[in-house]
Amino acid sequence: VTSQDAMLQASGVSIRFGGLKALTDFNLTVRQGDLLGLIGPNGAGKSTAFNVLTGVYQPTEGEVRVAGQKVNGWVPHQINHLGLARTFQNIRLFRALTALDNVKVACRAQGALHPVKLGQVAKVGTALRNYRDWWRALLLTPGFQREEHELTRQAEHLLEVMGLSHRRDEEAKNLPYGEQRRLEIARALGTRPKVLLLDEPAAGMNTREKADLMVLIRRLRDEFSLGVLVIEHDMKLVMGICETITVLDHGETIARGAPAEVRSDRKVIEAYLGD
Ligand code: ADP
Numbered sequence: 001v002t003s004q005d006a007m008l009q010a011s012g013v014s015i016r017f018g019g020l021k022a023l024t025d026f027n028l029t030v031r032q033g034d035l036l037g038l039i040g041p042n043g044a045g046k047s048t049a050f051n052v053l054t055g056v057y058q059p060t061e062g063e064v065r066v067a068g069q070k071v072n073g074w075v076p077h078q079i080n081h082l083g084l085a086r087t088f089q090n091i092r093l094f095r096a097l098t099a100l101d102n103v104k105v106a107c108r109a110q111g112a113l114h115p116v117k118l119g120q121v122a123k124v125g126t127a128l129r130n131y132r133d134w135w136r137a138l139l140l141t142p143g144f145q146r147e148e149h150e151l152t153r154q155a156e157h158l159l160e161v162m163g164l165s166h167r168r169d170e171e172a173k174n175l176p177y178g179e180q181r182r183l184e185i186a187r188a189l190g191t192r193p194k195v196l197l198l199d200e201p202a203a204g205m206n207t208r209e210k211a212d213l214m215v216l217i218r219r220l221r222d223e224f225s226l227g228v229l230v231i232e233h234d235m236k237l238v239m240g241i242c243e244t245i246t247v248l249d250h251g252e253t254i255a256r257g258a259p260a261e262v263r264s265d266r267k268v269i270e271a272y273l274g275d
């Protein structure tokens, strides 16, 4: 893999929900080292784009490739296995697990040392009702005890990178909102992605926290050699860190370019004024 290879590529991707064209002819390439923004007014199709890229939804038309592999028809954990990780607009942590265990689950699910047989976990997991049980299911898979020390070390490092070491043993649901958002990123990183998709990672944070997070995202890109795609409703925020910005409106890509170009684009201004 060279830095020129597309790690994530969407070609002509469209999805409809009944009569609604939520995403139309969406094209995007993410390479290692990229830090890209995806913006647009509410309902523009940003989260839908993530859902199609990560296998949560299947595109009505078009093709998605991850690490060169066509992933149409794949389910999210299979796509994650190829190196694509994400966070959600609505936080989806394992609420009853500690911060450390949230990240350990992710490291275990995708650990480079001894990749767990995810199918095995999923089979046990579907019979179980909540995430605490899901974690127990993980404990039952072969090799866990042997690996636990190393998993703990990896997870502790990710908590430290995300500024969450002091929350190591607290249940995720008890963390302040901004820290829950950072924990979601730590968990996504636990799966060792090559491309990281962040859906409004700064939502609900104050101005200071938002600015700090944007700097941190750029650091993550460098430290983990990632390609990063960030959804953000606030144009100013992404403009500070992203090299290229794609603008969606009503599912259509209405602009793409450097922040300065996009900011002065008439269509973009109109879309945001109408918001
Ligand atoms: P954004 O993230 O840009 O705010 P979304 O991608 O969440 O926008 O939504 C785009 C459009 O698709 C909205 O009109 C939304 O209501 C619709 N939509 C998203 N998911 C679904 C779904 N599962 N079923 C029906 N409509 C959906």
Ligand code: MG
Pocket: 046, 047, 048, 089
């Ligand atoms: Mg959204």
